[in-house]
Amino acid sequence: MSSDPIEIGPLSIDRTAAREATKLAAIVLCLVMVVQVVGIAVLTGGPLSILSVNEVPAEPDAEAWKDAPTETVSLENQQMIAPYGGGSVDDVTVQSVTNDTHVAFRMEWEDPTMDTEINEPNAYSDAAAIMLRSGDEPPITMGANGNPVNIWYWRSSWQFSESDPGGDMYTYPHPDNRTKPGQAAGNPLSQSAYNRYGQNYYAMGYGSLTNAETQPVAANGERTDDGWAVVFQREHEASGEYDASFEGDERMYLTYAIWNGSADEANGQKSLSYEFLTLDTEDGTLATADSGGSGDNSDGESANSGAVASATESASWLAGAATNWPAAIVLATVAAWLVSYWRIKE
Structure with a gap:
């Protein structure tokens, strides 16, 4: 598939491929935004x-x-x-x-x-x-x-x-x-x-x-x-x-x-x-x-508390990454456009 190219400096961009790639990138953009909303709700839910x-x-x-x-x-x-x-x-x-x-x-x-x-x-x-x-x-x-x-x-x-x-x-x-x-x-x-x-x-x-x-x-x-x-x-x-x-x-x-x-x-x-x-x-x-109150706690309970703390830290890191929405949207949209463009152009 090809059409009259768009010349941008040393680059030559196929019009049809670019148009179709832009449509697909828009779809990816919408999906990323939905995932952002759901991810933030789940990961920041906490107690x-x-x-x-x-x-x-x-x-x-x-x-x-x-x-x-x-x-x-x-x-x-x-x-x-x-x-x-x-x-x-x-x-x-x-x-x-x-x-x-x-x-x-x-x-x-x-x-x-x-x-x-x-x-x-x-x-x-x-x-x-x-x-x-x-x-x-x-x-x-x-x-x-x-x-x-x-x-x-x-x-x-x-x-x-x-x-x-x-x-x-x-x-x-x-x-x-x-x-x-x-x-x-x-x-x-x-x-x-x-x-x-x-x-x-x-x-x-x-x-x-x-x-x-x-x-x-x-x-x-x-x-x-x-x-x-x-x-x-x-x-x-x-x-x-x-x-x-x-x-x-x-x-x-x-x-x-x-x-x-x-x-x-x-x-x-x-x-x-x-x-x-x-x-x-x-x-x-x-x-x-959390363990560590005035009641008695076994080693198993302490280990379990550590696992909970580790999981909480991981969830917090993921939540922080998910909330960095501008970077995620830009990266996902650009990647989708480039992959789509080259596949359509071929």
């Missing part, structure tokens, strides 16, 4: 950010959760202190949303049985909890002396029991009636009815769980097609002594636990995460915690 919404939802099926980023957290059986056990739930997906005044966390997991009654021996309720601490990373063992943690707890029997949610099994016979000493003593686990399905606790290690004087946490659960979805909601500001603080710029550490009633899981027998997520309360970033 998941908490979704800012106008109204923080209290319902697990609220529309706001559809757009909230999701993290899947692996769970294992509790193997640090008696009673050992649990582990019937493999993982839980978690989400978070916030606004100027409130924050909410959503947990969802698979559980084929709906266990809501504790009205007889060996009957246990499904349940879920989040352990939080702002500042330094706490020990995974429900905190420690001098390292208190805040625990938000939901139990399905409080919300869905058709009998006494405090548990008829805890009654004692009396000549005139059956007595319920737990309710008489004001035990928060023995109430005859609940209007709030979330409880706020503090702990400084195993065996130290204490019901907080203030109860700012709301919780709400619902059955899904294959399990449970539960939302915990609270105002940013709370007045309790060890309440997790969502004000200021301290990093928040979170970990999760699930109890499956039909698997006889109660108390220490549970499925829990040995890995923390972090929530940056200043910019709303939710991510896997």
Whole structure:
């Protein structure tokens, strides 16, 4: 293919070949720009950010959760202190949303049985909890002396029991009636009815769980097609002594636990995460915690942390290269034009 050439100094350029090469270069230009946009979005995505919404939802099926980023957290059986056990739930997906005044966390997991009654021996309720601490990373063992943690707890029997949610099994016979000493003593686990399905606790290690004087946490659960979805909601500001603080710029550490009633899981027998997520309360970033906190870390965890850091550095370098869009566009367009021109001219 040839036509009258264009003379530019010592160069002679074929008009037809140049015209066709320019068309192909324009197509390449458009493709490069699309790749730039997609590449930047993927490579600079980084950790998941908490979704800012106008109204923080209290319902697990609220529309706001559809757009909230999701993290899947692996769970294992509790193997640090008696009673050992649990582990019937493999993982839980978690989400978070916030606004100027409130924050909410959503947990969802698979559980084929709906266990809501504790009205007889060996009957246990499904349940879920989040352990939080702002500042330094706490020990995974429900905190420690001098390292208190805040625990938000939901139990399905409080919300869905058709009998006494405090548990008829805890009654004692009396000549005139059956007595319920737990309710008489004001035990928060023995109430005859609940209007709030979330409880706020503090702990400084195993065996130290204490019901907080203030109860700012709301919780709400619902059955899904294959399990449970539960939302915990609270105002940013709370007045309790060890309440997790969502004000200021301290990093928040979170970990999760699930109890499956039909698997006889109660108390220490549970499925829990040995890995923390972090929530940056200043910019709303939710991510896997780096190793090196106050909890114990094995060599394997350190190596894994190094691999994560290396991958992060690589992603940052690629993101920087991708964002150098003028150079990339010029190089790709020129290369496409030259290759096309010589192939058409031949």
